[in-house]
Amino acid sequence: MSLHNDRPSDDWMDAHIEAYVDGALSPDDQARFEAALHADPTWQDEVKHARSIRASLRSQRPPPLPADLTDAILKRVCVSAPSQKEE
Amino acid sequence: MTAFEQFEQQVHDHKNQVYGFACSLLRDEVTAQDVTQDVFITLWEHREDVDYDRALPWLMRVTRNACIDQLRRRQTRQKTMTVDTEGLSRAESERPLPDTCTEVSDFEDHLNAALDQIDEPYRSVVVLREIQELKYQEIADALDMPLNTVKVYIHRGRKKLRTQLSNRLDYVPA
Numbered sequence: 001m002s003l004h005n006d007r008p009s010d011d012w013m014d015a016h017i018e019a020y021v022d023g024a025l026s027p028d029d030q031a032r033f034e035a036a037l038h039a040d041p042t043w044q045d046e047v048k049h050a051r052s053i054r055a056s057l058r059s060q061r062p063p064p065l066p067a068d069l070t071d072a073i074l075k076r077v078c079v080s081a082p083s084q085k086e087e
Numbered sequence: 088m089t090a091f092e093q094f095e096q097q098v099h100d101h102k103n104q105v106y107g108f109a110c111s112l113l114r115d116e117v118t119a120q121d122v123t124q125d126v127f128i129t130l131w132e133h134r135e136d137v138d139y140d141r142a143l144p145w146l147m148r149v150t151r152n153a154c155i156d157q158l159r160r161r162q163t164r165q166k167t168m169t170v171d172t173e174g175l176s177r178a179e180s181e182r183p184l185p186d187t188c189t190e191v192s193d194f195e196d197h198l199n200a201a202l203d204q205i206d207e208p209y210r211s212v213v214v215l216r217e218i219q220e221l222k223y224q225e226i227a228d229a230l231d232m233p234l235n236t237v238k239v240y241i242h243r244g245r246k247k248l249r250t251q252l253s254n255r256l257d258y259v260p261a
Contacts, residue, residue, distance in 0.1 A: 018245045050249055056198050057217035062107035069106075069120050073098055073127045077091070080128070 008036050013043055021050045094131055097142050102127070104143065104219055105150050111214045112154040114203065122153045144228030147221070151211050151229070201251040208232075209244030216241050 008016075013036060019025050020033050037043050088096075105126055109119035126149050130137060137145050202210060208230055215221045215229060227237045 014246070015242075018242050046249075049253065050245070052194065053198060053245070053248060053252060054217065056195055057213075058220070060111075060195070060218050062103075062110040062218075063116070065102045065106040065120070065123055069124065070098060070102055073102075073124050074095060076124065076128055077094065077131045080131075 007039070008032055013046075017043070017046060017050055021047060021054055090134055093139060094127075094134060097130065097139070097146075098127055101143055101146050105146050108147060108150050108214060108219055109154055111202075111218055112151070112211070113157060114199070118157055122150060122157065126150050126153060141228065143221075144225050147215060147219075147225075147229035148231065155207065197255050198248075198252055201248055201255050204251050205244060205247050209240055209247055212237065212240045213244040213248060217245075 013033065016025060016029060016033055020030065025033060037047065102123065106119055106123045109122045109126075110116060113119050113122070126146060129149055130142065130146060202213065205213065211230065212226060215226045216223075221229065223234055223237050223241075226232075226241075227234045230237070232240070
């Protein structure tokens with residue numbers, strides 16, 4: 001436990017930041033990470049930055065495939081193998 | 088259910104994920120549409136080999152391979168086109184890079200541009216996880232990697248993206 005009272009290294013913080021943002025750290029590691037976080041504005045900014053990236057990526061919704069493309073795929077299959085359609 | 092009906096169902100279930108993944112890798116909707124068509128035709132041709140319930144990882148693997156082929160062709164074309172114009176050749180994306188772009192303004196533009204600069208397989212891993220929201224095991228199946236490798240690559244890919252974006256935004260931690 002005393003190890004958890006030591007300030008973690010930057011390498012340790014760097015290795016755990018993504019899991020922290022994911023909420024995937026063990027309770028011990030989360031407590032250790034957050035203790036260091038409160039004491040270090042650099043890591044606060046890094047966490048904020050990582051969260052912005054995550055939120056922005058997850059909000060991206062590429063456009064759906066146009067409906068005529070779906071029809072084109074099915075037609076191509078029918079044309080290439082008409083007998084298979086009734087399998 | 089006939090083979091065609093199964094195929095039709097798979098097209099409807101997965102077409103937007105295939106197309107979305109291709110769009111994310113190619114940044115070109117027209118080429119992504121061509122890739123999507125070809126991927127599903129390939130699925131039909133290999134329908135005997137693809138487990139119906141595991142079609143999504145298979146589709147993502149074929150989509151990624153097709154996109155990588157397209158990106159290589161694009162690079163080759165660009166190198167050919169710029170052989171006499173040293174310094175104008177761009178990397179994978181057809182989108183302008185920051186040094187040639189005057190109006191890359193919002194965060195998402197920077198983020199996508201940063202994503203385009205990440206090398207494979209990290210880029211695919213990040214896209215599959217963060218945009219397509221695949222499970223770790225689905226990514227492992229799609230990329231034919233052990234599960235633990237996927238976890239490591241997701242971490243590394245996110246870190247690369249964070250670093251790349253910081254550089255682009257001239258982000259300086261306090």
